[in-house]
């Protein structure tokens with residue numbers, strides 16, 4: 091029997107809707123928000139207004155593309171948090187009203203859990219290989235950087251996390267220092283393609299255990315550029331590609347060294363990546379090399395499931411449903427990941 095799920099994602103600056111039949115993808119539509127470009131980062135108030143404009147057409151398109159009528163839907167899954175509260179309120183309010191009006195089961199989804207569970211989306215006619223439990227997932231986005239030990243779908247332990255900036259933030263801040271547009275991660279990736287990653291060296295942080303730090307790297311990049319600009323005002327323009335390749339090299343080094351350490355200390359060789367930064371081509375290349383030398387079984391998601399998307403929300407909603415995970419229709423959004431375990435405001 092088919093189980094049709096509509097997923098809704100609105101945690102940051104992408105409004106996304108997807109329709110799945112169980113874990114099988116039928117449609118996945120995302121509207122980005124150009125309005126933030128001029129500000130060098132996401133402006134929360136502008137984001138929630140843009141979500142309000144986009145949410146109806148995006149859901150309409152997702153249903154049409156999936157050739158599913160709203161009366162056929164069984165489950166509405168939406169992002170409850172973490173994210174920007176104003177943005178989350180648009181998606182969660184819509185999801186609650188839509189589920190009530192169409193007599194659907196309503197399921198709230200944690201955005202970070204969904205990034206990990208994106209690996210279980212089946213998006214082609216031939217069944218895709220999925221990670222075996224337990225696996226390690228390096229979740230790297232604009233707001234989070236963590237190594238998650240995934241014991242089962244809803245039994246996840248964060249065994250390493252950033253103590254300051256996220257990896258995506260490090261990319262975006264480095265890009266901003268070079269005067270590049272937001273979000274800078276994809277721009278740095280593109281500029282670095284043909285450049286020398288060893289042109290400039292930046293010190294790597296010495297953090298105990300499996301935690302990460304990126305703020306020191308950002309500061310040394312900033313000071314390095316400031317000093318060079320004193321000697322040559324065109325320094326950035328003249329060395330843009332090598333600068334991009336070198337900072338990317340440092341960020342990828344920090345990420346992959348800790349992931350390697352996590353695999354060695356846990357003995358787990360099923361390795362996955364998730365989140366916006368997992369689109370980075372240098373990170374993907376390095377992980378493929380490590381898969382060879384460390385005998386990893388590596389799972390890299392297709393590009394459309396790396397950055398924020400509703401397909402990952404829908405698949406997580408479906409998995410929560412079949413594994414009978416609790417979900418309250420009164421659940422209110424939360425901004426920070428830690429808050430998901432606090433249910434005092436659920437009624």
Ligand code: KG4
Pocket residue numbers: 102230231232233234257258259261262273274275276279365366367368369370371396397398
């Ligand atoms: O997961 P995501 O779409 O949104 C959050 O939940 O944060 O991640 C967005 C982050 C941004 O910082 C963006 O610069 C980064 O992912 N990103 C990349 C690439 N594509 C997106 N960073 C490096 N290389 C890329 N190709």
Ligand code: ZN
Pocket residue numbers: 201205231232365366397398
């Ligand atoms: Zn995300």
